[in-house]
Amino acid sequence: MPAPSLILALLFVVCFTLATWLQPWHQSWAGGRAQSDSLLGVVMGNSRQLFANHFFTKADVYFHSGYYPSVFDQAIGGAPHITAAKDAAAETDAEHGREQSEEAGFLGPPRDWIDRFSRNFYPSRHSHLDRPGEAREILPWLRIAADLDPHKVETYTVAAYWLREHLNRVDEAEQLLREGWRANPDSYEILFELGRVFDENRHDSQRARNVWELALGKWRQRSARNGEPDDFVLEQILTRLAQLEEREGHWEKALSYLEKLEAVSPKPEAIQQQINDLKKKVVSAPPANRSGAQQTGKP
Amino acid sequence: MNNALSVASIVIKELYRRKDFYVLFVLTAIITLLMGSLHFFNDDRIVRYLKEICLLLIWISALAIAVGTSARQIPAERENRTIFPLLAKPITRGQLIAGKFLGCWLACGLALIVFYFFFGVISVSREHQWAAASFFQALWLHWWMLGVVVAMTLLGSVVFAAPSSNGTICLLIILSILLLGRHLNKVAVQLAEPMSGVVSAVYFAVPHLELFDVRDLVVHNWDPINWLICVGATLYAAAYAIFFLFATWLVFRRQPLV
Numbered sequence: 234m235p236a237p238s239l240i241l242a243l244l245f246v247v248c249f250t251l252a253t254w255l256q257p258w259h260q261s262w263a264g265g266r267a268q269s270d271s272l273l274g275v276v277m278g279n280s281r282q283l284f285a286n287h288f289f290t291k292a293d294v295y296f297h298s299g300y301y302p303s304v305f306d307q308a309i310g311g312a313p314h315i316t317a318a319k320d321a322a323a324e325t326d327a328e329h330g331r332e333q334s335e336e337a338g339f340l341g342p343p344r345d346w347i348d349r350f351s352r353n354f355y356p357s358r359h360s361h362l363d364r365p366g367e368a369r370e371i372l373p374w375l376r377i378a379a380d381l382d383p384h385k386v387e388t389y390t391v392a393a394y395w396l397r398e399h400l401n402r403v404d405e406a407e408q409l410l411r412e413g414w415r416a417n418p419d420s421y422e423i424l425f426e427l428g429r430v431f432d433e434n435r436h437d438s439q440r441a442r443n444v445w446e447l448a449l450g451k452w453r454q455r456s457a458r459n460g461e462p463d464d465f466v467l468e469q470i471l472t473r474l475a476q477l478e479e480r481e482g483h484w485e486k487a488l489s490y491l492e493k494l495e496a497v498s499p500k501p502e503a504i505q506q507q508i509n510d511l512k513k514k515v516v517s518a519p520p521a522n523r524s525g526a527q528q529t530g531k532p
Numbered sequence: 533m534n535n536a537l538s539v540a541s542i543v544i545k546e547l548y549r550r551k552d553f554y555v556l557f558v559l560t561a562i563i564t565l566l567m568g569s570l571h572f573f574n575d576d577r578i579v580r581y582l583k584e585i586c587l588l589l590i591w592i593s594a595l596a597i598a599v600g601t602s603a604r605q606i607p608a609e610r611e612n613r614t615i616f617p618l619l620a621k622p623i624t625r626g627q628l629i630a631g632k633f634l635g636c637w638l639a640c641g642l643a644l645i646v647f648y649f650f651f652g653v654i655s656v657s658r659e660h661q662w663a664a665a666s667f668f669q670a671l672w673l674h675w676w677m678l679g680v681v682v683a684m685t686l687l688g689s690v691v692f693a694a695p696s697s698n699g700t701i702c703l704l705i706i707l708s709i710l711l712l713g714r715h716l717n718k719v720a721v722q723l724a725e726p727m728s729g730v731v732s733a734v735y736f737a738v739p740h741l742e743l744f745d746v747r748d749l750v751v752h753n754w755d756p757i758n759w760l761i762c763v764g765a766t767l768y769a770a771a772y773a774i775f776f777l778f779a780t781w782l783v784f785r786r787q788p789l790v
Binding site: 295298299303305306344345347348350351353354355356366369370372373374376396400402405409 | 577743
């Protein structure tokens, strides 16, 4: 029986040898968390996405002041969504009303006396954070969701929308979108939202145009790659570009965007009407303006 | 009644002599203050996330205090053999149970007052408004919920062998009720018989502790609950607490002490 100290020394040498072999292998392993650039990534791994989704939903719960279906209710009637309110600007009142009435019914009539009684103890009426500045309460959860999953594009676009539209925090919105853009360089959704910051808040048409044109390019690349075009965002990008070019007097470009928009819009008649109106405007404009507009309208 | 109050006063003294409450309060305060020091998008008026975290910690701490304190009362008296001189006072077993319950419940109430005072200070300092009625209702309902928890745990302490197993089982039951209690009826309608009937029976039989959880109303600044509804909830909790205490007495009155 050899001395225990020798066994200990042998074990130490084996461990050391294994460590020198395993460490480089682990560093180069594709599934290793050590390559992650943040502490959260190392500690939580892919579970971050799960938590990010939870916190994104939490923001939605806050947006509805706690009135939100549980997993049991969602199995029956679906969930309201914060992005529905974000996109409400592009919706008709009837569409938003439909969303509200669907939500109002998720609890349904009380099933028994306990159910009826319990509704006094939790938010059981549909509500939004409508009062000025109240929307700030959703921001912590969106910030955490963005930190946990930097590749969830929706988090950036939703947070930026509330920051600039309801809280007048344009700088923070732009900063967040740029952060999202760095993490998701191919995202046309973030570029579209960034274009809105430049156009609506900074009133910088040139930069808005550049960003939206870049978004259009990214959209084409992604559509060619995936084969499933996201027509909803394309429609918004083309609409904004057409409006911008018309406002700037670049009627030829505006007409070209409207013609592309007509092909993807769910209401092509309305777009055709806009095209006709714009053509009339071009014809009735003074020749000097028309030629000038055409010159500046060249790409 | 005097005998029960004497026992209760000893239990209250035990709470403030032990470190549990202080540790939980300091932990709650530190975590809340750390979370409060965070700033999101340069906006220092965001408060609801902080209220939610603080209330969650208060609920966890209060449950730990209530179950921990109640679970060890009778087993500790047995283990230390102090139950013999206590019952020789003379004091009946019913009075002993009533005293232990009162002591634990009042001790929880005192702890809650300190916790909710801290919560109020944090909330007012950020929000600059004092929703006194909502805060009082939250504290009141929380205290009555703990009354049911204390009574349930006392029952467990005469049924189960050790305080640790009693505490674990009680906490599991309480957490299950808090998380699932409200939804059991929805689950029941989607099940086939006889499971549907079983789940429905459980739904109507268990004390609905989740009724007393008005954190969402406080966090999101909803109006206070109708006071009559509050009285109804109080009676509901009182009925269950009395039921559990009576069951405890039924088990304990014929139980050998050694």
